[in-house]
Amino acid sequence: MSSQTPPTAKKVPSERVHHGDTVVDDYAWLTVKDDPETIAYLEAENAYTRQATSHLEELQETIFQEIKGRTLETDLSVPTRKKGWWYYSRTEEGKQYGIQCRVAADGDAPPELKAGEPLPGEQVLLDGNELAGDNDFFSMGTSAVSPDGTLLAYSVNFTGDERFTLRVKDLTTGELLDDEVSGIFYGGAWSADGRAFFYTTVDDAWRPNRVHRHMIGTSTEDDVVVHQEDDERFWIGVGLTRSERYLVLSAGSKITSEVRILEADDPTGEFRLVRPRETGVEYGLDHAGDHFLILHNQNAENFELATAPLDAPADWTPLIEHRADTRLLNVEAFQGYTVVHLRRDGLTGIRVLPEGAEPYEISFPEPIYDVAPSGNPEFVTERLRLGYTSMITPPSVYDYDLRARELILLKRKTVLGGYDPADYEQFREWATAEDGTRVPISIVARKGVERPAPTVLYGYGSYEISIDPSFSVARLSLLDRGFVFAVAHIRGGGEMGRHWYEDGKFQQKKNTFTDFVAAAKHLAAENWSSSIIARGGSAGGLLMGAIANLSPETFAGVVAEVPFVDALNTILDPSLPLTIIEWDEWGDPLHNAEVYEYMKSYTPYENVSGQIYPPILAITSLNDTRVYYHEPAKWIARLREVGKGGPFLLKTEMEAGHGGRSGRYDSWREEAFVLAWILDTAKVER
Structure with missing residues (x-):
């Protein structure tokens, strides 16, 4: 196949019949991974994508250098105490992978960190660069x-x-x-x-x-x-x-x-x-001295925390009773303290239950942020390690002194190149969905950006996974070029509690897609966005395919990474990894005709039509075991055959899995490629 024109996937009709419905799949042959013709087709698609984006090579290199230039390449994490050792990881300039280390503990305070220098007495446990080899x-x-x-x-x-x-x-x-x-x-x-x-x-x-x-x-x-x-x-x-x-x-x-x-x-x-x-x-267990802690959802949609005797762990006594406005996410037991990670009003939080004293919650200064316990291996401790970030605050590590009740900042990720959080602003907006539900949107932009502005709108919306406000070094390459970046906290995720998840799964899955479209239209109506590039991966890639079918005119472009766009065919095949497990998320279309018809009405591959689509970039990995490479390959082939508009590009990593390239420099280059495509598609001056 020539790399100068889009590859044309051959059509090999394959019939399937479910619940009296006969469907012909012309591209099912692409599921045969070890067929040389499949590999040849994927390589032809890669060649076409390289040709179609060759004019972006200089911009991609510029963005890669921006990401690299903002990153402290030789760095080390805050050490974590476990028994007689401080454990940490570090990176070295020019090396792809981290190095795991430890030093003997001398006192209770973490060792002083000096950028670019290993700690005195360091023992290297594992060097990822040596293990990776060639x-x-x-x-x-x-x-x-x-x-x-x-x-x-x-x-x-x-x-x-x-x-x-x-x-x-x-x-x-x-x-x-x-x-x-x-x-x-x-x-x-x-x-x-x-x-x-x-x-x-x-x-x-x-x-x-x-x-x-x-x-x-x-x-x-x-x-x-x-x-x-x-x-x-x-x-x-x-x-x-x-x-x-x-x-x-x-x-x-x-x-x-x-x-x-x-x-x-x-x-x-x-x-x-x-x-x-x-x-x-659902329930989970942790050991807390003379009892167990049980986090469960029996008659408690947003979960309840209970205690249980060591010799009778099935005997649960409520400790924190269920609240309709608070989702309990996790519990961690320490000697003398219980720490609960929670979610309320679309934000995460920390609740501390000291033994013999009143519970309280730790307060944080920003209006939107994400916080979670992080790296607490010791059962006996007076310090709680926390990870904190927001859309303008780089990832930060705090110790919370449980006795003094004060936060101690140990480290904030260094962002080179003169980054100043005061140059940026973050906001929380609320869109109104088709059924009247208010959908939160987190937004970040450079101060003084001219609005309306080109916008990247990110979404996921499945498995009760929340896309919480967070910082990104790579994102600065968009913000500094006048972009707005937004996250739509749509139903199917967990941002607003368990009901938010329940309202976006099974026969209510379409709420996920219509919420995202509502968020996009809100950003346009409120003068945030002049054009919108949608981005999502995995189940968020299914979202990308669905909104491209549902409202293609709303979006100037779509980036779909390892996208679950052939969901119906996958969920119909119980021999595939994850399928039977996934029936509790999407429903069982194999045995239930109603579920089959509902899924068929929204899954991206089945619903490609002759309408005009925005430009679409699909990225996948040959060795992905969660979302197979053939899902986006089939989808792009059908878009080229049936749809109008585009262009439709497919990029397959031939040596990678679900998370894409593994080395940090390789992943930065991959991100630079995507950002260059976004800038070009949005027609933004580079």
Whole structure:
């Protein structure tokens, strides 16, 4: 195929029949990943995209240098105390990946940070650059130090398919042990004595369904499956409580959970069930000294916090009762304190429950922000580590003194090039959806920007995931060129509580799409936006495809990253990874005709029509196991065949997974490419 004209995907009619409906899919052949013709087509699309965007190469390089120039390339994180060590990571100029380190603890205060300098007495635990070697892709699935600090379990992947190889390093000698396990999933947990490591593996549908116990120094052939989850709607995982007293084995679907526990000093013992699963009831557990803390939603839509005796974990007594205006997100137990992460009025917050004193909430000065507990491995502590950011405040690390009740700023991400938060403004607006619901929008712009301005509107709106206000170095390349950036907090996400999620799933999924269009029209009507580029990824990519069909005239362009645009075909195939699990999010179109018809009425691939579409850029990865590469490939092919307008571009990363390129410089270049396309599409002076 010539790179000078758009590739034409061949049409190979493939019939499917569901609920009496016969559908012909001309591009189903693209699902065969190992077919040379599929690879040739994807490479032809890449060649065409390179040709179509070749005039942006200089701009892309300029933006890449801006991102790089604003980033302190040699830097280190705030150390986190665990027992006798301070753990931290650092980066070095010119290197793609981080380096994990520790130093021996000397006193309670974190060591003084000096930019560009390793801490005195540093021990390098893992150097991601050495581990990556010459591979084009590298990621880590777990990195866990044993409770006594002598062993490190870590896992690596070089393809992007999220299947990792586990290794164990002796931190006293620096040597790798013979222990090696291939094909494991994320995460894992040590026993209290460091004799055993628990890990998960996946089934044929790549669903984590087994937890294994590996005894250090023994053959992996002797590893024992301690639990197997046979219900195809459930994933499982294993962890260790902060107190290191209990191993926690959790099974969860989209709407139901079940927990088992085992004393961590008895790794060969049997996990005991906390409370049997009950459809629609979610709960989690943490150990708090002489009792457990249980966060659950039984008869409590926005969740309730309860306590339970150690010998009767199913006996729940309310500690924080349900509130309709407050969603409890997480709970963390410390000796003498309980800390709750919550959400109210579209913002996150922190509530502290001191033992023997009145609860209170920590206040923050900005009108919109995001805060969460971050890096608190010690059970006995008087300091709570918090991560904080807003749309104008770079990521910041605070310690909150639980006794003095004061915030102590430890570090704020350095933004080079003269960045001053006072040069920018952030706002909260409210759009009105079709049904009268008020939809929050977070907005950031440079002060004095001429309005209306070209705008990027970002959205997600699924799985109760909230896109909270946050800072982006790369985004400055848009803001400084006169752009407005906005996030539409649409239904299907969790920004306004559990009901916000429920009102944007199943047979109410279209609220997600109409909320986004309403947000875009609000920005135009209120003189914010002269033109709007929509952007979203994964399930937010489904949103992009849906709004392109629903209201193409509203948008000047669409960026869809790893987009879930062939959702109906995927959710109809129970042999594919994630499908059966996803029935609790989208419904089951395979067995339910009503769900089938509803999904068919909004899924992007099925609803491409002959209308005029804005320019569309779709980005995907060949080794993505969450949203397959063929979804955007088929979508772009159908847009070219049926739709008008465009152009329609497809870019496939041939060595990456769901998160795209793995190295930081590679990911900056990828972002620079997208931002250059946005500037060009919005016809903004460069």
